[in-house]
Every structure is written in C-alpha cells, then in structure tokens.
Amino acid sequence: MPPCAPETEPESDMSRTPTASYQRTATAIGSSAILMWAALAPLTTMTAGIPPIELVALTFGIAFLCGLGWLLLTGGFAALRVFRQPIRYWLIAVGALYGYHALYFLALASAPPAQASLIAYLWPLLIVVFSALSAGGRLRVKHMVGAVLGLIGTAILIGTKHTGPESAMHPAIGLCAAFGCALIWSSYSVANRRFSTIPSEVMVGVCGAVAVLGLLTHVVVEPASVWPTNGQWAAVIGLGIGPVGLAFLTWDFGTKHGNVPILGTLSYAAPVISTLLLVIMGRAPATLTLLAACTFVVGGAWIATRRV
Numbered sequence: 001m002p003p004c005a006p007e008t009e010p011e012s013d014m015s016r017t018p019t020a021s022y023q024r025t026a027t028a029i030g031s032s033a034i035l036m037w038a039a040l041a042p043l044t045t046m047t048a049g050i051p052p053i054e055l056v057a058l059t060f061g062i063a064f065l066c067g068l069g070w071l072l073l074t075g076g077f078a079a080l081r082v083f084r085q086p087i088r089y090w091l092i093a094v095g096a097l098y099g100y101h102a103l104y105f106l107a108l109a110s111a112p113p114a115q116a117s118l119i120a121y122l123w124p125l126l127i128v129v130f131s132a133l134s135a136g137g138r139l140r141v142k143h144m145v146g147a148v149l150g151l152i153g154t155a156i157l158i159g160t161k162h163t164g165p166e167s168a169m170h171p172a173i174g175l176c177a178a179f180g181c182a183l184i185w186s187s188y189s190v191a192n193r194r195f196s197t198i199p200s201e202v203m204v205g206v207c208g209a210v211a212v213l214g215l216l217t218h219v220v221v222e223p224a225s226v227w228p229t230n231g232q233w234a235a236v237i238g239l240g241i242g243p244v245g246l247a248f249l250t251w252d253f254g255t256k257h258g259n260v261p262i263l264g265t266l267s268y269a270a271p272v273i274s275t276l277l278l279v280i281m282g283r284a285p286a287t288l289t290l291l292a293a294c295t296f297v298v299g300g301a302w303i304a305t306r307r308v
Contacts, residue, residue: 023258030254030263036247038273042281043243046235051222052105055236057214058228060097060207062240067204067249083205089195093202094209096188097248101210102217103177103184111174118158119178121271125151126186127264128304143261146304150268153296156289157271189255189264196256203249265304268297 047055071079107116128147132139218225228236254263272294279286 025258026254026256027258027262029250030258031266033247033251033254034263034267034270035273036242036250038270039277040239040243041274042277042283043235043239045278045283047228047232047239050226050228050232050236051218051224053102053214053218053222054225055239056101056105057211057218058236059239059244060211060214062237063245063248064204064208064211066241066245067201067207071201071204079201082199082201085198085202089198089202090206090209092188092191092195093206094213096184097206098210098213100181100184100188101214103180107174107178107181109174111171111178116174116178118155119175120181121154121158122151122179122182123186123189124264124267126182127189127267128261130186130190131260131264139261143265143304146265146300146302147261147268149296149300149303150265153293153300154268154271156296157275157293186264189251190260192252192255193260198256200249200252200256203252207245207248262304266301269301272297 044055050058071082104120107120110116125147128143129139251263272290275290275293279290
C-alpha cells in the first residue's frame with residue numbers, strides 16, 4: 001500500500017507491506033525513533049566539552065558495538081551476512097547519516113543557532129511533500145495541514161529557545177548547511193522505501209561506517225581529543241544505545257514499511273518532547289510559548305493521522 005493511500009484502496013507495486021495492519025505496526029515502530037530522538041538534546045547537554053565530531057565517532061561506535069553484539073547473540077556469525085548489500089545502498093545510507101551530522105554541526109557553528117535549528121527541522125515537512133512526489137504516493141490535505149501546523153509549533157518553540165546574543169561567523173554558509181540537513185534527511189527517509197527488501201539490521205554496519213568516518217574527520221579537523229568523565233560516558237552510552245543506535249533501526253523499518261507522511265508529521269513532536277524533558281531536568285523554563293508550541297504540534301499530528 002502506498003504511503004498516503006487509504007486502507008480501502010488496492011496496493012501499489014511500490015509497496016512492500018502485505019496488509020494495512022502491518023503498515024500501522026511499522027509506522028508505530030518508526031515513531032519510536034521520534035521519542036528516542038527527543039532525548040538527544042537532554043543527553044547532549046550532559047556531554048558539554050566533548051568536540052562534536054569526536055562525539056559522533058563515540059556515539060556511532062557504541063551503536064555499532066551494541067548492534068554487533070545483538071546480531072552475534074541472536075544469529076551468530078551467520079547473521080553478519082546481512083551486511084552483503086548493494087554498494088549503492090551503503091553509499092546512500094552512510095552518506096545520509098554522516099552528511100546530515102556533518103552539515104548540522106557546521107550549521108550550528110556558522111549561523112545563529114535558532115535560525116539554523118529551525119531550517120534544519122524542515123525535514124518533517126519535506127518528508128510529507130516528497131512522499132507525494134514518489135511513485136504511488138498521494139498527498140492529502142490533512143497531511144499538508146498537519147505538517148504546516150507542526151512547522152508553526154516548531155518555529156514558536158525553537159524561535160524562543162535562544163535568548164542570548166547570537167553570533168554568526170558565516171551565517172549564509174550556516175543557513176545553507178542547515179537546509180542541506182533538512183534536504184538530506186527528508187530525501188533519505190523517502191528514498192529509503194526503495195530499499196524495503198534490505199533488512200533494517202544492516203543499519204548496524206552503517207553505524208560502524210559512520211563511526212569510522214567520524215573518527216577520521218575528528219583526527220583531521222578537530223585539534224584535540226577529550227576523554228569523557230564518568231557522567232559524560234553515561235550520556236555518551238545513552239546516546240549510542242538510543243538516539244544514535246536503536247532509533248536508526250526503527251526509523252529505517254518505519255520508512256520502509258510504514259506510512260511515511262504520518263511519520264514525517266509526527267516528527268514535529270521531537271523538539272516539543274525534548275524541551276519538556278529539559279524542563280523536567282531543570283535545564284529550561286516552563287513558559288506559555290511552550291504550551292502554544294505543544295498545542296500546534298499535537299493538533300497538527302492529530303489532524304494528519306486521524307481517519308476521515
């Protein structure tokens with residue numbers, strides 16, 4: 001069944017999902033990644049002082065080691081055969097994960113953080129739009145309305161988080177990099193459906209490749225390495241297991257077999273949940289703007305996912 005088709009319509013050739021129930025299950029599994037990504041900011045605040053590219057290498061390395069251990073435990077060395085996939089898939093997946101993070105760090109380092117974050121978080125809206133352009137896809141009014149409401153809520157949230165003076169060395173480069181983030185991740189999430197026959201377990205190997213690229217980049221670009229403290233190690237491990245590790249496996253499965261437009265719209269909940277966690281942790285104040293943002297995001301998600 002195509003990503004945007006109603007349950008009563010016949011399945012298209014592009015779909016790999018055998019039943020509507022299977023698609024709903026895949027969508028639910030994919031949405032779990034959004035919850036894990038919501039923990040990205042709170043955990044990252046606990047790693048202050050670690051160079052960003054080094055952090056990429058550490059977290060993706062932990063994700064790879066955990067995933068490798070899981071594969072060996074459940075399937076033995078035979079399970080590693082899953083890594084025998086077309087080189088085109090490896091280039092696209094590794095390029096998307098590594099390219100997104102590289103551009104994201106460049107954006108935050110070069111442009112005002114609030115503006116860069118907002119532009120980078122256009123990827124859920126672009127997922128909804130791009131899914132309509134894919135073969136077999138059909139964009140519904142409720143998806144567009146929900147996505148726009150989610151974008152408004154995200155704009156309110158991110159636009160009020162940065163209260164200090166903004167410094168930007170190269171704002172034009174930074175904002176272009178932020179848009180590149182949104183373009184890369186949304187394009188990958190939609191195009192990933194073309195690889196629906198490739199098991200999501202391959203993402204374990206993708207994480208390993210990203211970790212190696214991150215390590216090489218860190219050695220070349222960043223002046224020094226920082227050995228994490230005990231508290232930082234706890235955060236790094238948490239990042240590697242959840243937002244950087246398991247989240248990519250569940251998102252991969254969801255975008256291959258679930259409803260991509262709905263996943264794109266639900267993704268707007270990530271910055272809201274993340275901010276709520278920061279409030280609970282005492283790292284951000286509770287404000288009326290947060291309530292307004294939540295209203296837009298939750299309302300948009302409800303409109304996009306409701307049955308009509």
